[in-house]
Amino acid sequence: MSSGIAPTAAGGRSTRPVIVVTGMAFEARIARGDGVEVVYAARADLLERALSAVVARGCAGIVSFGTAGGLAPDLEPGALIIADAVDGPFGRLPTDPAWADRLAAAMSGQPVGARLRRGSMAAVTAPLISADDKRALHGSTGALAVDMESHIAGATAAAHGVPFAVCRTIVDPAWRTLPSAATAGLQDDGSTALGPILRELLRQPSQLRGLIQVAFDARAARTTLVKARHAMTLADALRL
Numbered sequence: 001m002s003s004g005i006a007p008t009a010a011g012g013r014s015t016r017p018v019i020v021v022t023g024m025a026f027e028a029r030i031a032r033g034d035g036v037e038v039v040y041a042a043r044a045d046l047l048e049r050a051l052s053a054v055v056a057r058g059c060a061g062i063v064s065f066g067t068a069g070g071l072a073p074d075l076e077p078g079a080l081i082i083a084d085a086v087d088g089p090f091g092r093l094p095t096d097p098a099w100a101d102r103l104a105a106a107m108s109g110q111p112v113g114a115r116l117r118r119g120s121m122a123a124v125t126a127p128l129i130s131a132d133d134k135r136a137l138h139g140s141t142g143a144l145a146v147d148m149e150s151h152i153a154g155a156t157a158a159a160h161g162v163p164f165a166v167c168r169t170i171v172d173p174a175w176r177t178l179p180s181a182a183t184a185g186l187q188d189d190g191s192t193a194l195g196p197i198l199r200e201l202l203r204q205p206s207q208l209r210g211l212i213q214v215a216f217d218a219r220a221a222r223t224t225l226v227k228a229r230h231a232m233t234l235a236d237a238l239r240l
Helices: 023-031 044-055 097-108 112-117 131-141 150-160 195-205 204-236
Strands: 018-022 035-038 061-070 080-088 093-094 118-121 145-147 166-173
Touching: 018 044, 018 093, 018 150, 023 035, 023 061, 023 097, 023 204, 035 044, 035 204, 061 150, 061 204, 080 097, 080 150, 080 204, 093 150, 097 112, 097 118, 097 166, 097 204, 112 145, 112 204, 118 131, 118 150, 150 166, 166 204, 195 204
Parallel strands: 018 035, 018 061, 061 166, 080 118, 118 145
Antiparallel strands: 061 145, 080 093, 080 166
C-alpha cells in the first residue's frame, strides 16, 4: 500500500505521477501526457486490478476522467463536470477541494470554461440506459451526471491517502434513452468492436436513427474532453 506521502521536486511538486482513470480506450488516448499514468477498462474487476497495480508503485493523486451520462435535465452533450463528491456503491466519496478548484480554474481561463458545472456525481455498476432510470437517480441523489469508474477511483484514492478529483463530460443527456446498439460493441478492456454493433442494427434496423444521434453526442463529448485536457496541460493542473 502507498503511504500517500510523495517525494517532492525542488518546486514542491511530487515526483510521482498522477493516475488518470477512464473506462474507454479513446478517453485514455486523450488523457495521456507528461506526468500522467492512465489506467482504463470497462469491466470493474479489470479496472480495479490494473489500478491497484499502478497505485502500488506510488502516485501523487487519482483523477477520474472521461465521459458520463447526464442526470441533470439542463445538461447538454459536451457539458463539463468538475465534481465535489461521488455518490455510489461505496457511499459518498468527496473529492479534494483544492485540486477541484485548480481544475475548475484551469477551465475558466479557456473557452471550455463556458461549459463547466460544479456539483456531485453518481456512480453505478451497470450502464444507465433509459431516461426514466436517469430521472430516478437524479431525483434520489441530486447528482449532475453518472459514470461507472469514479467510485473505483475515489475508493482507491481514499484507501491510499492520496487526493482524488473528477473531470467528466456529458455524452448522453438525461432525456435520451440509448439504443441497445450504442453499448453492444463495448469490450471488457474499454475498446469498441464494430461487429456487435452491426449485428444489433441488423436485428433491429430502427435503431439507426438513435445511433446516429449518439454519434453526434459522442463527438460533442470528445471535443470537450480534448479541450479540457489541453486546459489542464496549460495550467499544469495535473501536477500535485
